[in-house]
Amino acid sequence: MAEKVTIADVARAAGVSRQTVSNTLNTPEVVRAETRRRVLDVVEELGYRVNQAARQMRTGRSRLIAARIDPEQDGINGSVGDRFLHGLTETAAREGYRVLLYTADGDDAETAAFDDLLGAYEPDAFVLMATHHGDRRTSWLAERGVPFVTFGRAWSDPAAPHCWVDVDGAAGTEAATRHLLAQGHRRIGFLGWPEGSGVGDDRREGWRRALAEVGLGVTGLHRETEDDVAPGEHAARDLLDRDPGITALVCASDSLALGALHVARAPGPAWLAGGQSHRPVAVVGFDDTPVAKAIGLTSVRQPIAEVASSCLRLLATRLDGGAGAPPEYLLLPPSLVVRASG
Amino acid sequence: MAEKVTIADVARAAGVSRQTVSNTLNTPEVVRAETRRRVLDVVEELGYRVNQAARQMRTGRSRLIAARIDPEQDGINGSVGDRFLHGLTETAAREGYRVLLYTADGDDAETAAFDDLLGAYEPDAFVLMATHHGDRRTSWLAERGVPFVTFGRAWSDPAAPHCWVDVDGAAGTEAATRHLLAQGHRRIGFLGWPEGSGVGDDRREGWRRALAEVGLGVTGLHRETEDDVAPGEHAARDLLDRDPGITALVCASDSLALGALHVARAPGPAWLAGGQSHRPVAVVGFDDTPVAKAIGLTSVRQPIAEVASSCLRLLATRLDGGAGAPPEYLLLPPSLVVRASG
DNA sequence: TTCCCTAACTTGAACGATCAAATCATGCAT
DNA sequence: ATGCATGATTTGATCGTTCAAGTTAGGGAA
Numbered sequence: 001m002a003e004k005v006t007i008a009d010v011a012r013a014a015g016v017s018r019q020t021v022s023n024t025l026n027t028p029e030v031v032r033a034e035t036r037r038r039v040l041d042v043v044e045e046l047g048y049r050v051n052q053a054a055r056q057m058r059t060g061r062s063r064l065i066a067a068r069i070d071p072e073q074d075g076i077n078g079s080v081g082d083r084f085l086h087g088l089t090e091t092a093a094r095e096g097y098r099v100l101l102y103t104a105d106g107d108d109a110e111t112a113a114f115d116d117l118l119g120a121y122e123p124d125a126f127v128l129m130a131t132h133h134g135d136r137r138t139s140w141l142a143e144r145g146v147p148f149v150t151f152g153r154a155w156s157d158p159a160a161p162h163c164w165v166d167v168d169g170a171a172g173t174e175a176a177t178r179h180l181l182a183q184g185h186r187r188i189g190f191l192g193w194p195e196g197s198g199v200g201d202d203r204r205e206g207w208r209r210a211l212a213e214v215g216l217g218v219t220g221l222h223r224e225t226e227d228d229v230a231p232g233e234h235a236a237r238d239l240l241d242r243d244p245g246i247t248a249l250v251c252a253s254d255s256l257a258l259g260a261l262h263v264a265r266a267p268g269p270a271w272l273a274g275g276q277s278h279r280p281v282a283v284v285g286f287d288d289t290p291v292a293k294a295i296g297l298t299s300v301r302q303p304i305a306e307v308a309s310s311c312l313r314l315l316a317t318r319l320d321g322g323a324g325a326p327p328e329y330l331l332l333p334p335s336l337v338v339r340a341s342g
Numbered sequence: 343m344a345e346k347v348t349i350a351d352v353a354r355a356a357g358v359s360r361q362t363v364s365n366t367l368n369t370p371e372v373v374r375a376e377t378r379r380r381v382l383d384v385v386e387e388l389g390y391r392v393n394q395a396a397r398q399m400r401t402g403r404s405r406l407i408a409a410r411i412d413p414e415q416d417g418i419n420g421s422v423g424d425r426f427l428h429g430l431t432e433t434a435a436r437e438g439y440r441v442l443l444y445t446a447d448g449d450d451a452e453t454a455a456f457d458d459l460l461g462a463y464e465p466d467a468f469v470l471m472a473t474h475h476g477d478r479r480t481s482w483l484a485e486r487g488v489p490f491v492t493f494g495r496a497w498s499d500p501a502a503p504h505c506w507v508d509v510d511g512a513a514g515t516e517a518a519t520r521h522l523l524a525q526g527h528r529r530i531g532f533l534g535w536p537e538g539s540g541v542g543d544d545r546r547e548g549w550r551r552a553l554a555e556v557g558l559g560v561t562g563l564h565r566e567t568e569d570d571v572a573p574g575e576h577a578a579r580d581l582l583d584r585d586p587g588i589t590a591l592v593c594a595s596d597s598l599a600l601g602a603l604h605v606a607r608a609p610g611p612a613w614l615a616g617g618q619s620h621r622p623v624a625v626v627g628f629d630d631t632p633v634a635k636a637i638g639l640t641s642v643r644q645p646i647a648e649v650a651s652s653c654l655r656l657l658a659t660r661l662d663g664g665a666g667a668p669p670e671y672l673l674l675p676p677s678l679v680v681r682a683s684g
Numbered sequence: 685t686t687c688c689c690t691a692a693c694t695t696g697a698a699c700g701a702t703c704a705a706a707t708c709a710t711g712c713a714t
Numbered sequence: 715a716t717g718c719a720t721g722a723t724t725t726g727a728t729c730g731t732t733c734a735a736g737t738t739a740g741g742g743a744a
Contacts, residue, residue: 004700006699006700006701007700007701007702008700008701016723016724017723017724017725018700018701018702018724018725019702019703019723019724019725020722020723020724022701022702022703023702023722023723026702030721030722030723031722031723032721032722032723035722035723047461049458049461049462050461050462050700050701051461051462051464051699051700051701052395052462052463052464052701053394053395053396053398053399053404053463053464053699053700053701054395054399054699054700054701054702054729055700055701055702056395056701056729057395057396057399057699057700057701057702057728057729057730057731058700058701058702058703058728058729059701059702059703059729060729062395064442069424069427069428069431070428071425071428079421079424079632081424082411082421082423082424083413085411085443086411086412086413086445089411089443089444089445090445093444093445098442098443098444098459098463099442099443100406100440100441100442100443101427101431101440101441101442101443102431102435102440103428103431103432103435116391117440119389119391119392119393120391120392120393120394121394121395121440122393122394122395229636258636289632290421290631290632290633291632291633291636291637294571294600294633294636294637295633295636295637346730348729348730348731349730349731349732350730350731358693358694359693359694359695360694360695360730360731360732361693361694361695361732361733362692362693362694364731364732364733365692365693365732368732372691372692372693373692373693374691374692374693377692377693392730392731393729393730393731395729395730395731396699396729396730396731396732397730397731397732398699398731399698399699399700399701399729399730399731399732400698400699400730400731400732400733401699401731401732401733402699
């Protein structure tokens with residue numbers, strides 16, 4: 001059995017009052033150096049650790065950060081969420097916080113989860129992923145004054161009242177496109193998502209920009225479709241059939257890229273369905289998922305660990321004192337992981 | 343601002359004492375039906391939710407379950423952990439628990455994390471993944487009487503004092519092997535991990551068993567190597583070169599299977615390194631990771647969601663009353679997901 | 685009627701920490 | 715010597731809940 005050591009035990013053993021122990025731990029500067037030393041020795045000796053529940057009762061702070069865990073979505077792009085959670089957990093521990101998980105399907109279910117969590121466990125803040133236009137979650141939290149950061153910029157509001165951290169997707173596709181241009185490709189297509197999603201539009205914009213920089217247009221060079229392998233394959237086939245001049249494809253995701261590869265490859269391997277032959281086409285994906293690594297797909301990699309630690313740091317500074325600090329926005333650059341596919 | 347509703351607020355509004363409110367919520371049978379109704383109405387009306395911290399102080403129970411989140415390991419097999427965490431979180435919510443994350447690298451770091459967590463947040467239980475021979479974590483927890491379940495059987499101890507849930511790996515590879523036999527394959531090789539890991543040995547055993555059942559031996563038909571794509575490719579090439587009669591391979595993981603596919607495929611697609619041609623060989627992997635789905639690899643799928651919910655249910659029943667219940671062991675059957683590779 | 689028992693509910697204390705206010709020296713200017 | 719800041723420490727109250735013991739009302743047996 002674990003013998004519980006309370007602040008009173010430490011106080012008694014050190015010959016001081018509870019409050020002095022509390023002070024040595026929380027506001028050391030108000031305690032005389034000698035006393036501080038003695039108390040810390042006893043703390044060490046008895047193995048005292050502050051009880052979160054009791055502290056939370058008095059201070060109202062739980063030192064918990066809540067984050068959502070998703071079911072692996074399409075199975076391919078899911079890995080981003082997990083890397084993010086891992087990063088959060090690690091940085092949180094360093095800042096004296098812990099990550100509390102919840103699940104929810106859809107914005108409304110998620111705000112309901114907020115409500116539940118706030119009522120019972122009182123997390124100090126939330127970290128949201130995958131923000132989108134008109135995100136109801138952010139307004140819900142903002143209205144109630146609950147601190148939060150988002151991974152994903154505030155698409156609808158250039159001067160959002162909350163912090164966000166995001167990856168510069170356009171810079172990523174721009175780098176990918178330049179990389180292909182440098183290899184001699186001139187007609188470079190784009191496979192993306194239907195217009196209206198901030199992330200998707202941003203990624204398309206980077207591709208467009210890179211082509212525009214060298215005086216190339218984009219008409220007839222892109223297709224928009226649902227984010228999955230089969231639709232990607234379909235769209236790629238359509239695009240390549242219509243425009244035989246295309247020699248490379250930049251994709252908004254690894255799922256789409258994988259679909260494109262099914263088309264792009266010269267006579268397919270026996271274990272892949274289809275096997276329809278086509279001219280070789282370079283393909284670049286987005287997110288550098290495990291699948292990309294496994295099959296040698298060049299892909300844009302988001303610095304997820306940095307995003308996570310930045311999110312947490314922004315929160316921590318605001319929670320630990322700087323409550324009124326103005327919101328900060330961080331846009332991190334992705335990197336291109338070059339492999340055999342392009 | 344969120345107006346905090348306390349049990350005293352409810353008591354006042356319902357014209358009863360605090361304790362009666364507490365009783366209606368925790369032991370309804372001791373409260374008169376009419377009173378109960380009235381209290382519940384007020385609870386509803388005011389939106390009262392019990393404050394976990396305060397409850398924890400009094401009862402010593404936090405309703406938190408701690409689980410480790412891993413960095414995506416080799417990037418391919420990582421997805422199992424995430425599916426597991428998701429399952430845990432979902433079932434936990436249903437049972438009135440929440441999942442608290444931590445990270446740790448190695449058994450000793452993990453027991454240190456246990457110590458920290460128990461001191462501060464007092465989780466009611468731990469869920470461990472990937473148990474191995476001589477696991478120091480389980481003994482640490484057991485010595486201190488901390489409740490826990492493991493995903494992964496207690497390899498060293500057939501009558502372990504704690505609950506575990508595991509997937510019958512041998513049954514999985516046995517099914518895979520039978521599937522290949524049914525397709526007419528006679529010489530079926532196995533790609534696995536070095537002897538000594540419970541999981542790896544178990545998976546090899548299923549393959550051996552299936553062959554033995556039809557009177558086939560296994561000498562010269564298997565290779566053991568580190569769990570990654572490149573070693574898998576190497577071992578597969580070696581195995582197939584030495585024994586030209588082999589027409590199929592069962593693998594202990596999707597990573598190894600992917601390596602095997604690099605060898606097994608008839609002339610490789612342009613975007614894959616190597617491209618050395620070989621006769622077609624059927625390949626079956628293990629874990630049904632996103633990569634398997636993406637490239638059409640037949641694979642043994644573990645029922646991770648069921649494992650997670652079972653783990654949590656075992657814990658929950660023991661935490662909520664049945665503390666002295668004898669440990670239960672659950673061995674769940676995997677299933678074979680057949681795709682183009684075999 | 686008196687007494688006891690039980691069901692239903694209430695009261696006071698406690699969990700372990702921190703906040704706010706009180707106490708106690710100590711030094712320094714008046 | 716008196717008064718008064720200032721620094722260091724202590725005391726009492728409090729956060730919201732549940733436990734343990736206490737109270738009250740109503741019934742039935744003696």
